[in-house]
Amino acid sequence: YEGHVVRVEVQEKFTLSPILAFTSGSDLKDLTATVGLVEYNLWGTATKIGGQFNYSQRGPNLDVWLSQHPFEPNRWAKELIGSYKVNEIRFPDADAKWSRNRIGGEFELIGPYRYNSPLRYEVVTRFYRELIKNEKRTSQHFPDGYFIGMIPELIWDKYHWNDLMPKGYRLTLELQLGYFFGGNDPRHEAVLHYLQGIPMGNSTVLIINGVAEAVNNNKNSNHSFLIGSIAGVRGLDDNLFRNRAQAYTNLELRHAIPLAPRWALQGVLFSDLGTFQSFTDEGKLRDWRRAVNVGSGIRVVPTFLANTLLRVDVAHLFSPRENSLVQFGITQYF
Numbered sequence: 001y002e003g004h005v006v007r008v009e010v011q012e013k014f015t016l017s018p019i020l021a022f023t024s025g026s027d028l029k030d031l032t033a034t035v036g037l038v039e040y041n042l043w044g045t046a047t048k049i050g051g052q053f054n055y056s057q058r059g060p061n062l063d064v065w066l067s068q069h070p071f072e073p074n075r076w077a078k079e080l081i082g083s084y085k086v087n088e089i090r091f092p093d094a095d096a097k098w099s100r101n102r103i104g105g106e107f108e109l110i111g112p113y114r115y116n117s118p119l120r121y122e123v124v125t126r127f128y129r130e131l132i133k134n135e136k137r138t139s140q141h142f143p144d145g146y147f148i149g150m151i152p153e154l155i156w157d158k159y160h161w162n163d164l165m166p167k168g169y170r171l172t173l174e175l176q177l178g179y180f181f182g183g184n185d186p187r188h189e190a191v192l193h194y195l196q197g198i199p200m201g202n203s204t205v206l207i208i209n210g211v212a213e214a215v216n217n218n219k220n221s222n223h224s225f226l227i228g229s230i231a232g233v234r235g236l237d238d239n240l241f242r243n244r245a246q247a248y249t250n251l252e253l254r255h256a257i258p259l260a261p262r263w264a265l266q267g268v269l270f271s272d273l274g275t276f277q278s279f280t281d282e283g284k285l286r287d288w289r290r291a292v293n294v295g296s297g298i299r300v301v302p303t304f305l306a307n308t309l310l311r312v313d314v315a316h317l318f319s320p321r322e323n324s325l326v327q328f329g330i331t332q333y334f
Contacts, residue, residue, distance in 0.1 A: 015041040019052050020308070023329040026229045030238035032056040036063075046071075057226070057239050059086035059099065070110045079108040083128075089221060092240050096138040096281035100222055104128025104147070118158045124151040126178065130222070140283050142222055145182020151175065159195060163303045164256040164264055165205050166197035180223070187223045188216040195334070200253075207252045209334040214245035221279035233272040233291040234333070235317030235325040241278045244285060248274035250334055256301070266299040270313070270333075293317045299332070307331055 001007075019036035036052025046069040054061040067079035082105040090097040104127045111121040126149045132142045152175055159170035174191040194210040213225045221242040228238035232248045252270040259265050274291040295315035302309065308330060317323040327333075 012041070012044075015039060019050070021329075021331055023230050023331070023333075024327050025238040026236065026323075026325060027238065029058055030228070030230070032230050042066075045069075056087075056230070057085075058088035058090075061085045061087075067108075073113050073115060075112060077110040079106075079110070081106040081108070088239065089242060090240060091221075091242070091279070091281040092237070094137075094281040096136060098135040098138065098142075099133045101131045101133060102128040118156050120155040120157055122153040122155070124153065125149070126151060126176070130180070130182075132222070138281055140281075142220070143182045145180050145185075147178055147180045147187060149176050149178020149187065151177075159197065162197075163301055163306075164203065164254070164266065165199055166207065167199050167205070169194065169196035183220070185220060185223070186216060189223075189225075190214055203256045205254050207250075207254060207334070209250040209252075210248070212247040213243075218244055218285055219279075219283040221281075221283065224279060227274060227276050227291070229315075229325055229327060233274040233293055233317070234270075234295060234313060234315035234327055235272075235293045235323045236274070236291050236320075241276055243276045243278050246274065246276035248272060248276075248291070252333070254299075259300075262302065262304045264301045264303060266301055268297040268299065268313070270295050270297065270315075272315070289320050291317065292319045 016037065016039050019034060019038055021034040023032050025031045032055065034052050034054040036050060038048055038050030040048055042049050048067045051064040062084045063081060065079060065081040068077040070077045085102045087100050088097060089100050106124050106126050108122060108124045113120055128147050130147060131144045154173045156171045158168045160166060160168045172193040176189040178187045180187050192212045196208045198206040200206055215223050217223055224242040224244060225246050226239065227241050227243060227246050227248065228236050230238050250272050252268050254266050254268050256264045256266045271294045275288055277288050278286045280286060293315045295313055297311060297313035300310040311329040311332065313327045313333065315325045
């Protein structure tokens with residue numbers, strides 16, 4: 001106290017943080033792992049700058065970004081992302097494969113909002129140079145070229161995140177309107193994502209994650225979506241099903257038991273259900289296929305770390321073929 005004034009000394013929190021993520025896949029080659037660094041308070045303005053190295057889709061990927069914080073309601077927050085991605089394209093029941101290399105970036109605008117409204121909106125401009133390399137046993141020839149596209153995104157967000165007991169729901173619609181120059185190839189796509197947490201007691205919650213995705217073309221597997229164990233249906237082969245359209249739902253019933261202050265043990269029963277229409281190595285479309293599993297898992301959750309835990313899931317896949325999978329991760333499956 002200094003007379004009638006209370007003087008408070010504050011110290012800035014350490015804002016340079018590591019990025020770590022890992023999920024095992026259906027094969028050792030198909031794991032996904034990420035390591036990086038992010039500074040959350042560049043120039044004391046809550047601007048983020050970061051970079052990460054990621055191994056996924058059987059190739060190395062690099063991302064760097066600079067972004068304003070999105071919590072100022074009266075401005076368009078800006079984000080700039082640069083990326084380099086090397087992904088292997090392969091197919092079931094065929095030896096054909098190739099490497100799809102992309103270098104490019106995104107410029108994103110996150111719109112102003114009202115505190116009393118759950119509506120959020122964003123606009124992304126995406127650009128990349130695509131190169132096809134190491135083609136093996138394929139009758140198709142894909143030209144190199146450039147892509148440019150615009151992606152408006154609408155979000156209705158009434159989801160309240162929590163380590164153990166999330167609640168509410170979030171609905172996201174993302175549309176891409178774009179064109180690939182070189183192959184004279186329109187590349188449009190649509191993604192609908194639904195996430196909901198339904199509390200069923202003081203420590204039990206049902207989590208629903210639903211995704212529906214589709215692209216406009218029916219011949220080019222370089223413009224497609226991917227489904228597998230890493231994202232989609234646990235027990236399904238990874239980096240194998242390149243799809244024109246797909247939909248899947250993940251259901252998890254989670255029950256948490258306190259272990260110690262800020263530590264919990266969480267048991268999970270789950271089922272993943274999916275359907276997809278894949279490309280062949282010759283650019284034709286297969287019939288729609290289903291994927292269904294059931295399983296259980298356990299998580300050790302340190303609640304003093306956001307989005308970081310130890311996860312072990314055991315899944316049994318019934319369709320499209322019988323398979324069992326033990327999956328490890330350091331984040332929730334979704």
